[in-house]
Amino acid sequence: MSENKKFLDIFRLKNMINALIGFIETKVEIYKIQFKEEIAKALSVLVLLTIFSMVGTLFILFISHFFSQLLNDVMGSNYIGYLIVSGLYLVIGMIIYLLRKKIADSIIDMMFEDEETENQEDYEQ
Numbered sequence: 447m448s449e450n451k452k453f454l455d456i457f458r459l460k461n462m463i464n465a466l467i468g469f470i471e472t473k474v475e476i477y478k479i480q481f482k483e484e485i486a487k488a489l490s491v492l493v494l495l496t497i498f499s500m501v502g503t504l505f506i507l508f509i510s511h512f513f514s515q516l517l518n519d520v521m522g523s524n525y526i527g528y529l530i531v532s533g534l535y536l537v538i539g540m541i542i543y544l545l546r547k548k549i550a551d552s553i554i555d556m557m558f559e560d561e562e563t564e565n566q567e568d569y570e571q
Contacts, residue, residue: 510535 510531517527542549 514527514531517530518524519527521527
């Protein structure tokens, strides 16, 4: 009788260990899938940002050229329009340089604000 009990205890223990191993393997697979989803989301955002940046750069390039030519025609010069538009970009660049710390802090705050919102939504569910 005690041998049967030992056998049943060992059998139950083995089943519990197998169940625990199965549970851990399942959790690992779930984390792998979630990690892949997060990587896919990040890559898609990166691709979209790259495309928008390229299109935006081309737009700024051509609109700048247009305004430079327009100013050249209005002022009757071959170079004043380009000088004015370049000066405008220089001023914008200096303003961004002077405000770089505030801009960086606000970007960081926006990034962490999004994570806090996601964490709160996960907690509420």
